[in-house]
Amino acid sequence: xxxxxGELPYITVIALLAIGLYIILVKKNLIKIAMGIVIMEAxxxxxxxxxxxxxxxxxxxxxxxxxxMGGTPATYSLxxxxxxxxxxxxxxxxxxALLLSFIMQAYKKHKVTSTDEFRRLRG
Amino acid sequence: MTFYNHLIEQAPAMVVAIPLLFAFATPLLFxxxxxxxxxxxxxxxxxxxxxxxxxxxxxxxxxGDVVNTYIFGAENTQLPLPGDNVVRIxxxxxxxxxxxxxxxxxxxxxxxxxxxxFVKKYTGNAxxxxxxxxxxxxxxxxxxxxxxxxxxxxxxxxSIALCGLTVFRSERGEAFEGAAKYLxxxxxxxxxxxxxxxxxxxxxxxxxxxxxxxxxGGNAELLMxxxxxxxxxxxxxxxxxxxxxxxxxxPDAYSEAPAPVTAIFVTASxxxxxxxxxxxxxxxxxxxxLTIDLxxxxxxxxxxxxxxxxxxxxxxxxxxxxxxxxxAYHAISQTGYMLLGVGVGMAVYATGGxxxxxxxxxxxxxxxxxxxxxxxxxxxxxxxxxxxxxxxxDLNKMGGLGRDMKLTALFFIIGALAISGIPPMNGFxxxxxxxxxxxxxxxxxxxxxxxxxxxxxxxxVKVFYSAFMGPxxxxxxxxxxxxxxxxxxxxxxxxxxxxxxxPSLVVRSLVDPAVNALTGDGGTTSTSLTLFTGHGAWNAxxxxxxxxxxxxxxxxxxxxxxxxxxTPREEGKKPYLFGxxxxxxxxxxxxxxxxxYWGFTKALDRYYKPVEKFHSGIINEYVFWFVSTLVLxxxxxxxxxx
Amino acid sequence: MKPMSSVVRTITKLLLGPIFLFGAYIxxxxxxxxxxxxxxxxxxxxxMTLVLIAFGTRxxxxxxxxxxxxxxxxxxxxxxxxxxxxxxFLFNFLAGSDSLFFGKVIEPVTGEFAGWPANSxxxxxxxxxxxxxxxxxxEVVAALTLIIITMGLFAxxxxxxx
Numbered sequence: 001x002x003x004x005x006g007e008l009p010y011i012t013v014i015a016l017l018a019i020g021l022y023i024i025l026v027k028k029n030l031i032k033i034a035m036g037i038v039i040m041e042a043x044x045x046x047x048x049x050x051x052x053x054x055x056x057x058x059x060x061x062x063x064x065x066x067x068x069m070g071g072t073p074a075t076y077s078l079x080x081x082x083x084x085x086x087x088x089x090x091x092x093x094x095x096x097a098l099l100l101s102f103i104m105q106a107y108k109k110h111k112v113t114s115t116d117e118f119r120r121l122r123g
Numbered sequence: 124m125t126f127y128n129h130l131i132e133q134a135p136a137m138v139v140a141i142p143l144l145f146a147f148a149t150p151l152l153f154x155x156x157x158x159x160x161x162x163x164x165x166x167x168x169x170x171x172x173x174x175x176x177x178x179x180x181x182x183x184x185x186x187g188d189v190v191n192t193y194i195f196g197a198e199n200t201q202l203p204l205p206g207d208n209v210v211r212i213x214x215x216x217x218x219x220x221x222x223x224x225x226x227x228x229x230x231x232x233x234x235x236x237x238x239x240x241f242v243k244k245y246t247g248n249a250x251x252x253x254x255x256x257x258x259x260x261x262x263x264x265x266x267x268x269x270x271x272x273x274x275x276x277x278x279x280x281x282s283i284a285l286c287g288l289t290v291f292r293s294e295r296g297e298a299f300e301g302a303a304k305y306l307x308x309x310x311x312x313x314x315x316x317x318x319x320x321x322x323x324x325x326x327x328x329x330x331x332x333x334x335x336x337x338x339x340g341g342n343a344e345l346l347m348x349x350x351x352x353x354x355x356x357x358x359x360x361x362x363x364x365x366x367x368x369x370x371x372x373x374p375d376a377y378s379e380a381p382a383p384v385t386a387i388f389v390t391a392s393x394x395x396x397x398x399x400x401x402x403x404x405x406x407x408x409x410x411x412x413l414t415i416d417l418x419x420x421x422x423x424x425x426x427x428x429x430x431x432x433x434x435x436x437x438x439x440x441x442x443x444x445x446x447x448x449x450x451a452y453h454a455i456s457q458t459g460y461m462l463l464g465v466g467v468g469m470a471v472y473a474t475g476g477x478x479x480x481x482x483x484x485x486x487x488x489x490x491x492x493x494x495x496x497x498x499x500x501x502x503x504x505x506x507x508x509x510x511x512x513x514x515x516x517d518l519n520k521m522g523g524l525g526r527d528m529k530l531t532a533l534f535f536i537i538g539a540l541a542i543s544g545i546p547p548m549n550g551f552x553x554x555x556x557x558x559x560x561x562x563x564x565x566x567x568x569x570x571x572x573x574x575x576x577x578x579x580x581x582x583x584v585k586v587f588y589s590a591f592m593g594p595x596x597x598x599x600x601x602x603x604x605x606x607x608x609x610x611x612x613x614x615x616x617x618x619x620x621x622x623x624x625x626p627s628l629v630v631r632s633l634v635d636p637a638v639n640a641l642t643g644d645g646g647t648t649s650t651s652l653t654l655f656t657g658h659g660a661w662n663a664x665x666x667x668x669x670x671x672x673x674x675x676x677x678x679x680x681x682x683x684x685x686x687x688x689x690t691p692r693e694e695g696k697k698p699y700l701f702g703x704x705x706x707x708x709x710x711x712x713x714x715x716x717x718x719x720y721w722g723f724t725k726a727l728d729r730y731y732k733p734v735e736k737f738h739s740g741i742i743n744e745y746v747f748w749f750v751s752t753l754v755l756x757x758x759x760x761x762x763x764x765x
Numbered sequence: 766m767k768p769m770s771s772v773v774r775t776i777t778k779l780l781l782g783p784i785f786l787f788g789a790y791i792x793x794x795x796x797x798x799x800x801x802x803x804x805x806x807x808x809x810x811x812x813m814t815l816v817l818i819a820f821g822t823r824x825x826x827x828x829x830x831x832x833x834x835x836x837x838x839x840x841x842x843x844x845x846x847x848x849x850x851x852x853x854f855l856f857n858f859l860a861g862s863d864s865l866f867f868g869k870v871i872e873p874v875t876g877e878f879a880g881w882p883a884n885s886x887x888x889x890x891x892x893x894x895x896x897x898x899x900x901x902x903x904e905v906v907a908a909l910t911l912i913i914i915t916m917g918l919f920a921x922x923x924x925x926x927x
Binding site: 017021024025026027028030033037040041043044047048051079080081083084087088091094095098099102103105106109110115116118119120121122123 | 210272275276279280283286287290293296297299300301302303304306307310311313314317318321324325330374375378379439442735738739740741742743746747750
């Protein structure tokens, strides 16, 4: 489980996830909760990207043709986790936009910014 | 190659691609004509339904454990190996997937037919129909997918589209609140899912469920990564399914979404259940000697989640005033039954005595998934019809709808009898299998399951009483709901009635292949019209015969021996309320629905006070419950499993 | 939102072309170098946002944007259906040839066209992938701009757009 930066990326991943979760659990402002989710997303994405460098034998990327043309095989990080990360970034974008617009609309309707007031539905 | 073979070969992708194609074209067509747009959306769902039925027929008649693989963008059905330098997205359709797919398309068809007139008075119809089709595609994708990352993608697409649909009635601020809570919940869950997929990918370098399952089974001993990943994924899918204590956003979103969307919500939560079972049985079940303890622990976790969900769901439903919120809590409670049935199956599967009653429990749990989707969908649609006419969701403010809405009342009775597990409805058939086997597994849990059924009936009596009985309320609209709404309800009610009459046929042709696909067991439950559990038997036709003859005898006794010409005298006409004669001052006497079980809830005050505080409405606390469940599950996985 | 000062508008006009070109490059070259539909679409969406900020929120018509969005998605799925002709859904039926543009076949080993300069072949070797990138790019540009218009109108005007 070694990367170019040692264990640092994994520590960062855990730190990002923990910070995001802390914000969601403790902060009362709705926008801050959205920020917490985005930070957690960053953690999960960083985790996937880090995996690209440590999945055992490094394969050459499908588009990389120097091997076929007789050149020296070059080392690539795995392309699959990059594709996964990209997909999850796109999904994260959609979620964040949707969540922020819900929060905006809730503010417009009831003038709420805090989770303590954001509880018309309960029980 | 014949056309049929070609169709079957392409069908797995088509049932996802066709709704997507129709979904993206819907907004364009709505620009020309709203009528044509609606017809287009209906056509899309109908085409998907037909294709799905053909595919399911093919897969289920093969016995269910044959996996139809579909590789996107490939020339043949050969799954590329990781060394091939090719990464492909694949679908894997076996009995369980086809079974779930049938549920998705059936409920969607009913919901789309229902929506045609239901959404007429609102704006934004184009987006509504496009998103409905998108949710259908996402749900089918979630149950068909052959790799873990796609599971995450479909999970998120389904959640996002459903949240968009929840705020369809954008004049209600509460809709945004419910949708935001559901979205926060499902996004955090999705991130945890992504993290666990990353864990497995980092360890084994595969995303494909088949390869991953072989890799996990090929280990000499169970790794910590395996345990952690299973714990994370199980909790995430339990959240999607709406299991207590991670259910709090579920009633919020269910009650605020328009009725057809709520019916789809139910199927989406069942896709979560499916994913959980798929992970446990398929991903970790390839080498049972290795994962025996893990599956045992997982089974017990699922059983505990199920029992808590059943009980908390039904007791919370009993005190609700909002008709849809009440039904949403019932959805949670019924999810508990499925978790319980399959959880017992898991726990017993791991100990090796599977053929005794574990299979019965699992058959019951999976049969209940289908039944639940049908009757819960029907009930949510009737709730939508009630709200459509009454103009209110408060049970205390409605009444007398049965005078005008006779068909809706009939559909409601069918759904309510089925959900309460009253024979001879299909809900009874599946609950019967669960009771019988769970009682043998653990008598206390069996007794709780029966108690929950009683309470379910009680709260639906309350709904029926408040909505359909009593005097008409002045401000309510008269008449029956429009024909498309009735048709949507009739589709589901018809399926419920058919399933009620021939439960063993359904079990044999639909549920057995699904169970075999998960467990690789290869057995069948019964070959006759009677459903056998090892202890008891259930035959709806015989039951109906006995009931009809008993009714005839009762009527004969009454007509031969009963006193003729009885008329109530003055004393008989006097209204009584709770056993005491009441003064009439010209007004009709109505007991508000929420007071119906006042004594019961008052007696249980010491239970209700903390539980109501538990549903505080504060999203931070909700996430805290999710995180603590996650930690508990992980502790069980790490500390108890060798 | 009102248009901003003429300094901002002039700078926006200057930047508009280069950023758009860069985004288009990222989209169209996405099958060979890092990039693709989403990334390039996001870059072009920044231009759209810049124009919105500089010239006011009524510059882009929501109707046209949602039309582009739907068309992009439809074309993507449609291209997937075309793959059914010779394989499975999303099958790359143009791969290995440049029949899309010139009707010539690429040498399978060297990956080059006969009679073409070196390295010209990979540019056209993606088959349907550049097309898929293009459609995704269309969708992303329109969708991101729509999101920003909807949210921006609320944030600045305090009321929902149109």
